Amino acid sequence: MIEWYKIAMFQNYSNFSGRARRSEYWYFRLATAVIFFALIAFAGLLAIVAGGALAFQIAMAIFFIYILLSVIPSLAVTVRRMHDLGKSGWNVLISFIPLVGPIWFLVLLATEGEHGENYYGPDPKSTIEEIDEIGINN
Numbered sequence: 001m002i003e004w005y006k007i008a009m010f011q012n013y014s015n016f017s018g019r020a021r022r023s024e025y026w027y028f029r030l031a032t033a034v035i036f037f038a039l040i041a042f043a044g045l046l047a048i049v050a051g052g053a054l055a056f057q058i059a060m061a062i063f064f065i066y067i068l069l070s071v072i073p074s075l076a077v078t079v080r081r082m083h084d085l086g087k088s089g090w091n092v093l094i095s096f097i098p099l100v101g102p103i104w105f106l107v108l109l110a111t112e113g114e115h116g117e118n119y120y121g122p123d124p125k126s127t128i129e130e131i132d133e134i135g136i137n138n
Helices: 002-011 024-052 054-082 089-096 100-110 126-135
Strands: none
Touching: 002 024, 002 054, 024 054, 024 100, 054 089, 054 100, 089 100
């Protein structure tokens, strides 16, 4: 999980080309959510322990800095995920359609990518990598 997060957050943080596997996308989202809630908990705990609004504001400032730092990598991995499906990155805008948009976008994100090379690049998921990922060769 941490490897996928490091790849999306630090190595491919501004790479909007290529393709991202489902595991890369979802592990990045999971790690981001864990960090997100940990920073909120830290801010609340610091406010209780330190007993002041200043400590809480400092912790929340750290939280918002993390959010700002993760916006571009988050968008980049989402666009690469759309590329894995053979769709343009502009399909991210589907999520802004009221009611139906977020549901349809979630279905797209959970759909398996196209096998083989497509317009956006080679298939990031090969048979050997898939076998290694599930632990058959380990």
